Amino acid sequence: MTDQSTDRDTEREVGRGRLxxxxxxxxxxxxxxxxxxxxxxxxxxxFLRSPMAHARIERVDVSPALERPGVVAAFSGRDLxxxxxxxxxxWPVTEDIVLPDHPPVAVDEVRHAGDPVAVVVARDRYxxxxxxxAVEVDYEPLPPVLDLEAALAEDAPLVHADKGTNRSYVxxxxxxxxxxxxxxxxxxxxxxxxxxQRLIANAMEPRAVVVTPLAASGEYTVYSATQVPHxxxxxxxxxxxxxxxxxxxxxxDVGGGFGSKLQVYxxxxxxLEVARRLGRPVKWTESRSEGYLAxxxxxxxxxxxxxxxxxxxxxxxxxxxxLADMGAYLMLVTPGIPILGAFMYPAIxxxxxxxxxxxxxxxxxxxxxxxxxxxxPEATFAxxxxxxxxxxxxxxxxxxxxxxxxxxxxxxxxxxxAGLTYDSGNYEAATEKALALxxxxxxxxxxxxxxxxxxxxxxxIGVSTYTEMCGxxxxxxxxxxxxxxxxWEAASIRMLPxxxxxxxxxxxxxxxxxxxxxxxxxxxxxxxxxEDIEVVHGDxxxxxxxxxxxxxxxxxxxxSAVHRAAEKVVEKARKVAAHLLEANENDLDFTDxxxxxxxxxxxxxxxxxxxxxxxxSHDVPDGMEPTINAEHLVDPENFSYPHGTHLCxxxxxxxxxxxxxxxxxxxxxxxxxxxxxxxxxxxxGGLAQGIAQALYEEALYDDEGNLVTGTMADYLVPxxxxxxxxVTERTETPATSNxxxxxGVGEAGTIASTPAVVGAVVDALxxxxxxxxxxxxxxxxxxxxxxxxxxxxx
Amino acid sequence: MAHISVKVDGTAYEDEVEPRLLxxxxxxxxxxLTGTPVGCDTSSCGACTVELDGASxxxxxxxxxxxxxxxxxxxxxxARDGEWTPLQRAFHEQHALQCGxxxxxxxxxxxxxxxxxxxxxxxxxxxxxxGNMCRCTGYQNIVRAVLAAAAASExxxx
Numbered sequence: 001m002t003d004q005s006t007d008r009d010t011e012r013e014v015g016r017g018r019l020x021x022x023x024x025x026x027x028x029x030x031x032x033x034x035x036x037x038x039x040x041x042x043x044x045x046x047f048l049r050s051p052m053a054h055a056r057i058e059r060v061d062v063s064p065a066l067e068r069p070g071v072v073a074a075f076s077g078r079d080l081x082x083x084x085x086x087x088x089x090x091w092p093v094t095e096d097i098v099l100p101d102h103p104p105v106a107v108d109e110v111r112h113a114g115d116p117v118a119v120v121v122a123r124d125r126y127x128x129x130x131x132x133x134a135v136e137v138d139y140e141p142l143p144p145v146l147d148l149e150a151a152l153a154e155d156a157p158l159v160h161a162d163k164g165t166n167r168s169y170v171x172x173x174x175x176x177x178x179x180x181x182x183x184x185x186x187x188x189x190x191x192x193x194x195x196x197q198r199l200i201a202n203a204m205e206p207r208a209v210v211v212t213p214l215a216a217s218g219e220y221t222v223y224s225a226t227q228v229p230h231x232x233x234x235x236x237x238x239x240x241x242x243x244x245x246x247x248x249x250x251x252x253d254v255g256g257g258f259g260s261k262l263q264v265y266x267x268x269x270x271x272l273e274v275a276r277r278l279g280r281p282v283k284w285t286e287s288r289s290e291g292y293l294a295x296x297x298x299x300x301x302x303x304x305x306x307x308x309x310x311x312x313x314x315x316x317x318x319x320x321x322x323l324a325d326m327g328a329y330l331m332l333v334t335p336g337i338p339i340l341g342a343f344m345y346p347a348i349x350x351x352x353x354x355x356x357x358x359x360x361x362x363x364x365x366x367x368x369x370x371x372x373x374x375x376x377p378e379a380t381f382a383x384x385x386x387x388x389x390x391x392x393x394x395x396x397x398x399x400x401x402x403x404x405x406x407x408x409x410x411x412x413x414x415x416x417x418a419g420l421t422y423d424s425g426n427y428e429a430a431t432e433k434a435l436a437l438x439x440x441x442x443x444x445x446x447x448x449x450x451x452x453x454x455x456x457x458x459x460x461i462g463v464s465t466y467t468e469m470c471g472x473x474x475x476x477x478x479x480x481x482x483x484x485x486x487x488w489e490a491a492s493i494r495m496l497p498x499x500x501x502x503x504x505x506x507x508x509x510x511x512x513x514x515x516x517x518x519x520x521x522x523x524x525x526x527x528x529x530x531e532d533i534e535v536v537h538g539d540x541x542x543x544x545x546x547x548x549x550x551x552x553x554x555x556x557x558x559x560s561a562v563h564r565a566a567e568k569v570v571e572k573a574r575k576v577a578a579h580l581l582e583a584n585e586n587d588l589d590f591t592d593x594x595x596x597x598x599x600x601x602x603x604x605x606x607x608x609x610x611x612x613x614x615x616x617s618h619d620v621p622d623g624m625e626p627t628i629n630a631e632h633l634v635d636p637e638n639f640s641y642p643h644g645t646h647l648c649x650x651x652x653x654x655x656x657x658x659x660x661x662x663x664x665x666x667x668x669x670x671x672x673x674x675x676x677x678x679x680x681x682x683x684x685g686g687l688a689q690g691i692a693q694a695l696y697e698e699a700l701y702d703d704e705g706n707l708v709t710g711t712m713a714d715y716l717v718p719x720x721x722x723x724x725x726x727v728t729e730r731t732e733t734p735a736t737s738n739x740x741x742x743x744g745v746g747e748a749g750t751i752a753s754t755p756a757v758v759g760a761v762v763d764a765l766x767x768x769x770x771x772x773x774x775x776x777x778x779x780x781x782x783x784x785x786x787x788x789x790x791x792x793x794x
Numbered sequence: 795m796a797h798i799s800v801k802v803d804g805t806a807y808e809d810e811v812e813p814r815l816l817x818x819x820x821x822x823x824x825x826x827l828t829g830t831p832v833g834c835d836t837s838s839c840g841a842c843t844v845e846l847d848g849a850s851x852x853x854x855x856x857x858x859x860x861x862x863x864x865x866x867x868x869x870x871x872x873a874r875d876g877e878w879t880p881l882q883r884a885f886h887e888q889h890a891l892q893c894g895x896x897x898x899x900x901x902x903x904x905x906x907x908x909x910x911x912x913x914x915x916x917x918x919x920x921x922x923x924x925g926n927m928c929r930c931t932g933y934q935n936i937v938r939a940v941l942a943a944a945a946a947s948e949x950x951x952x
Binding site for chain 1: 815823826827828831833834835836869872873878887889891893896897898901916919921925926930932934936
C-alpha cells in the first residue's frame, strides 16, 4: 500500500517556527559524533608535537616507541613524506604570493608550538599517548617570529628561510578617486590603530577523524568532524594520491565549526596515510589542549585606518593598511580571510575614495584561517569604531554621523566604493526600530546625568550599523579573487514511490538546522507534509555534489538549490499529471500538492500519486524519462547583504575596570526568514561570539612563542553568567539575488556585535579622556586606560 | 587492573579496568554509551556531565574505579519508554541546542539545579550552569528551557 494522502496543513511552511527535526537524537544522546565510531580492529593515532615555536629537527627516532606495549607503528615526518604531499592552500591571493611547503608532519623544521613531529599508532588511545614520550627528538632552537612589524624588518629571523622573507603577499585595492587628493580637501582626518587579537574557535566537539580501509580494493571511508566533506575529499585525493573515486568522506554529526572545521588538516591526511600503510582502521581525536595548538586560529591583525571627512561629518575617503598574521603556514584559505574583509571596510557608507592594502605576514604561531565572519568582523569593527571617533571629533551623535553617510533605502541597488552591488536594504528602518526598542534617548539622558554627577560606574552606549557580504559566492567573483574553487551549491529531490521525499543537499550542517529548514522549503514547493521529508547530507556517496557549509552560504545558495530542484520536480510531475488527466499542461492548477484541471476540480492527481505512477512507469508520457526526480545547481549571481543596527549599553566600573552589559538590542535584516526560531538562535550565538571577542577572549603567546592560553581553563570562553539577555528583532527587506529572498544569518551577529560593545566601553570612558580600549576589554585594560588618561590630563 | 561493579542507566556491569581509566572513557569506550561526549581535558566545559549516586559530576574528572559500587545516570538513561523528561522536551521546544554537543551535559547539570532549586529565576539558572559551556546558543534559549522545564515540572507535581 502506498500512502497517498495529502493531509497537509495548508499553512505555508516557510516562515513558520518549526521545531527542529535534528533535536530528537541530540537530547537523548543517540548521536553519531566521529569519536563515537568504533570498528573491529580500530587503532588509535597520537601526535608528538613540538614544544618549541621554532627549531631545526636534528634527529627523530621513533623506534623506542615501538617497544612500548600495544604500539603497532610509529612514523616520523620523513617517513610519512614518502606518501603525503604538502597540505593545500586553495586561495593564493596574488600571483607572486609566497606559498611555503606544509608537510602534514614536520620534516626538517618545526614552525609553531604544536607543529607535529611524529606519529604513534597503538591499540588504544591511552597506549598511543603513553608511547609518545618514548619518541626521541633533538631540536636545534631557532629564533621565534612573533611580532608582525618586527617580522617585516630587514634583518628579521625568517619563518621559512628558503623563501627569504616573512612577507607572504601584498594585496591592494584602490577604488574611486585618489585618497590623498580627497584627503587634501577634508576638514577632518581621523587615524587609529586597532588590534584584532587572535581567537580560538572552540567548537564544542573537538576535531576527530576515523578512516576505515578496504585494502584489497584500495577504497577508503574517511569520517571527519569537518564542515567540508566534499572539499576534503578532493583535497585528500590530491595530498595522498589516492584516486578520488576510491575515497568516500562522511561528516557524521558534527558539533559546531565556526570556520575551524573549514579546513584540510594534516591529521586527516595522516590518518588516511596510516590506514593505507597498515591496512587497518584508525582513529584520531584531539584533546582540547592539543586543539588549541593544532586547530587553526582566527583574526590576528593590526589595522591602521584613516578617514577623511567634511566638517559636517560626510566621509570623503577611507584608507586601510592591514598587517595580517598568517601564522606558520598558509592553510586552506588563510591568505583570503583578510581579503574577504577588504570589500567590507566601506560598509554602508558613501564616499569618494577607498585605498586598501593588506600585507600577509608569517609568524611562528599556529596558522590562522576562517573564524566566524572571517575578515568581515575585523572590517566592521574598524569602520564602526572609527565612525565613533569621527563623531567624537566633530561633536556629533554617533548615530547621526552614520545617518549622514549611509546609503538611503531608495538608492538600492547601490554600487559600493569597493565594487560590490548591494541589492537591497533599509538602514533607516532597522535603525529607527532599534533606537526605539533600546530607549536610546532615555539612556543618553541618564548617561549625561551620571557623567555630570561624576559616577564611578559610567554608562556607555555603543552602536553598530553593519552590513556584510555572505552567501559565498558567485564563482566568477571567486575566479577574480584567485580562489581555487567555485561557489555553487547542489540539491536533488528524490520522490519515493510511497510519496515520501528525500532532499539531497551539498551543504554540510553542524548545528544550523538544515534538515528542518530544507524540509520547510521543499514542503512548500512540492505541497507535501513537512514530516514526509528527509534531508540527506554530509556523505560524498549519498550526497555526491556540494561545496559545503561556511560563509553564511548554506541557505542563500544551498536553500535556493533545494527550491529550484523542487520546482523542477513539479514541472516534471505536471507532464505526467497532464497525461493521466488527459488535459493540457497549461490547464492544470497545482496547489498544496494536488494537480487539478481548471474548471473541473474533481479531476485531480496528488504529487504522491504521480510519484507512484512514475515509479511503475506503466503509463507515463511517450518519450519521457521515467522519473520526476530532479537536481539543480545554483551559482549565485551576487552575494547576499544582511544588515542591521545593534545597540549596546554597558556599565563600566572605573575603579575596578569591570564591564557589565546592561542591555543589548539588535534589529537584523536577513531578508525573508524561513524559520524564525532557527534565525533567532543563529543571532544569539553570533552575538555571544562577537561579545566574547570584545570582552573576554584572546589567544596569547609569550616571548618564546608558547601559547600561554593553552587550555580551556586559561582561555575565557564565556559561560551563561558572562552574557546578557539579548533583545532581537528584525526588519525584512528581501534579497533580490535569489528566489527565496533570503540573506545569510550565521555570521551577522558576530560581525555586528564586537564594535557595539567596545564602542560602548569607550563611550562610557570618553568623558575621562579615553578614546580607545584594546580588545578584549578586560578589567585590567579598562582600568589602565582610565588611569593613563588621568595621568595624561594631570 | 581493578575490579569494579557499577550500575549505569539501570544496567549492572562488572569490569576489570585500569586504575587510571576515566569514567567518561569507561562509559564511551567500554560500555559503548557514547551519548556522553568529551569536550575538553581541563574539566572546564561540562559536556561530559553525568549523575553519580544522585549528584552531577564531570565524568572526565572521575575515575571509573571511583564509581565502583555506585549508580550512574547518563543522558541516555533519562527517557522512560520513549517519554522524554521535562528538560529534554524543553530543550527541544525552546530551541536550546544547535550542534547539540553540550546538550547532554547541560541537561544533566540543569537536573542537578532543579533538584536543589525547583523554581529558579533566570540569574540562578545562569549561575548554576557556570560549569557548562555552549558555543552555539549564547545560552539565552538554554536559560529559557530550564525555566520552562521548571514550570512544567511544577505543573506535573501540582
